[in-house]
Amino acid sequence: xxxxxxxxRRVVTGNDAQGRSRVLFDSAAPNVNANALKKGTGMTDIWVxxxxxxxxxxxxxxxxxxxxxxxxATGGHLRIVQSDPKPADYDPARDDYLVPEHPxxxxxxxxxxxxxxxxxxxxxxxxxxxxxxxxxxGERILVLDDGERVLRPGDVVVQIGSWHAWANPDEGSQMAxxxxxxxxxxx
Numbered sequence: 001x002x003x004x005x006x007x008x009r010r011v012v013t014g015n016d017a018q019g020r021s022r023v024l025f026d027s028a029a030p031n032v033n034a035n036a037l038k039k040g041t042g043m044t045d046i047w048v049x050x051x052x053x054x055x056x057x058x059x060x061x062x063x064x065x066x067x068x069x070x071x072x073a074t075g076g077h078l079r080i081v082q083s084d085p086k087p088a089d090y091d092p093a094r095d096d097y098l099v100p101e102h103p104x105x106x107x108x109x110x111x112x113x114x115x116x117x118x119x120x121x122x123x124x125x126x127x128x129x130x131x132x133x134x135x136x137x138g139e140r141i142l143v144l145d146d147g148e149r150v151l152r153p154g155d156v157v158v159q160i161g162s163w164h165a166w167a168n169p170d171e172g173s174q175m176a177x178x179x180x181x182x183x184x185x186x187x
Contacts, residue, residue: 076180138173
């Protein structure tokens, strides 16, 4: 298990050769990526599907694949993001992870980004995806071009390829993301 990341119990069900339901995996999700994109933000992939309709047979572990921030182009992934709280003595002037905002540019993985990152706020980014985000615990701030929205446990965000960043206030958080491949409209 990656250091500092709270394990996520994952119960994966399937069917045996006689068609009876059974548990395939019941343990901590194995694909844990501490500091996946920046220090203090861990990501645990729960399941990945490469196409729709997704295959629903077999016993392979599609939650234990190499890490990619973006989901498969014609599939998706379910991921839990765990973020550290911002301490009271945080000083942005001493933040070695500060990346000033800059003109949009595309990353090697296909995500667009505009910088604006520090140790407790992600880079401003958008991806060619449809994302459902559900805050499980803590508090998170969704940063958009038109302002900020404070999220509390149970709140759901539907992101449709929009520019955004995530900021952590004084407490850490866990947030589930279902990210699915999509296409930008030509509009």
